[in-house]
Amino acid sequence: MVVHGRASPWTSQSKIPAEMEERDTSPEADTAAAGLADEKDCRESRWQVPEHTVKAYDEWADRYELDVNSSNYSGAISACKAIADYYPLSKRNDVKILDVGAGTGMIGSYLKKNYFKNIDALDPSRKMLDKLREKKIYGTIWNDYIGFYQTHIPDGYYDCAVTSGAFTDDHIPVSSVCELVRIVKSGGVICTVIREENLTNSLEYCKLEPTFQDLEKGGKIEKVSRRVFSGYWFRSKGVCYMHKVL
Numbered sequence: 001m002v003v004h005g006r007a008s009p010w011t012s013q014s015k016i017p018a019e020m021e022e023r024d025t026s027p028e029a030d031t032a033a034a035g036l037a038d039e040k041d042c043r044e045s046r047w048q049v050p051e052h053t054v055k056a057y058d059e060w061a062d063r064y065e066l067d068v069n070s071s072n073y074s075g076a077i078s079a080c081k082a083i084a085d086y087y088p089l090s091k092r093n094d095v096k097i098l099d100v101g102a103g104t105g106m107i108g109s110y111l112k113k114n115y116f117k118n119i120d121a122l123d124p125s126r127k128m129l130d131k132l133r134e135k136k137i138y139g140t141i142w143n144d145y146i147g148f149y150q151t152h153i154p155d156g157y158y159d160c161a162v163t164s165g166a167f168t169d170d171h172i173p174v175s176s177v178c179e180l181v182r183i184v185k186s187g188g189v190i191c192t193v194i195r196e197e198n199l200t201n202s203l204e205y206c207k208l209e210p211t212f213q214d215l216e217k218g219g220k221i222e223k224v225s226r227r228v229f230s231g232y233w234f235r236s237k238g239v240c241y242m243h244k245v246l
C-alpha cells in the first residue's frame, strides 16, 4: 500500500489532479498540500491508517461477496434504496456518485439496476478494487483511504457520497464525515449506513451522531432522514442516514 500513517493533518489542497483514474496517493504528493483545513469542524481520529484492515480485505476479496451474501447483509441495498428514493428517475442519469469504502462494488451493482450511471469508487484495498473493476460499472477509481488526511478529490466534486459497511472499527473514522462534506457539492447528499450497535458499543462511532449534530448546528449539513432497518448483518439492525450538504 502506498499510503502510510499520515494521521489527520487535514491539509488543504484545492488543485484538481491531472490524472484522476486509478490514483495512488503518495506521501510525497501530499507534501504539495498547502495551509490547514478548518480543523474545528473535524473530530480528529486517533486511529492510524489501518493497513492491517486493508491486508485482510486483500486476502478476503475473492470470497467477500460469497460470504457476505450468506450473511444476509442488506447495507448496500438499503443505501441504494435511500438514494433511489431521493432522486427521481428523471435525474438519475446526471447524479455523480462516489461509493466510499466501495469494496467489490456491491452498492454500484444495485445503483446500476436503479438507472444511476455516473458512479466512482474509493477504497484502499487493491484486491477488492480488482473485483469491483470486473463489474465494469464504475468510472474513476480512487485507490485511497478516507478520514486520515485530505484526499485529492476536489471540493464539491460529487452530487452524492454513499458508504455502507465501512463505518466500523479500524475502517473509516468519523473524521471522514468532514471530508465527505468537503467533496460533496452544496445541495448534494451524503448517505451513511452503519450497524446500529456500533453507535453505542464503539468508542469511535459513538461520536458519529454528535458529529452530524455539530455540522447541522454549524450550518454545514441538514438531516434528510434517519431510518433504522432490520437485517443489516445477520440479526443486527442498521441505520441509514441521509444528509443534505448546505
Ligand SMILES: C[S@@+](CC[C@H](N)C(=O)[O-])C[C@H]1O[C@@H](n2cnc3c(N)ncnc32)[C@H](O)[C@@H]1O
Residues within 6 Å of the ligand: 050, 053, 054, 057, 075, 076, 100, 101, 102, 103, 104, 105, 106, 107, 122, 123, 124, 125, 128, 144, 145, 146, 147, 163, 164, 165, 166, 170, 171, 172, 173
Ligand atoms: C465491509 S467492506 C464494505 C464494502 C462495500 N461498501 C459493501 O457494502 O459491500 C469495507 C470496505 O471498506 C474499506 N475501507 C477500510 N478502511 C477504509 C478507509 N479508511 N477508507 C476507505 N475505505 C476503507 C475496505 O477496504 C473494504 O473494502
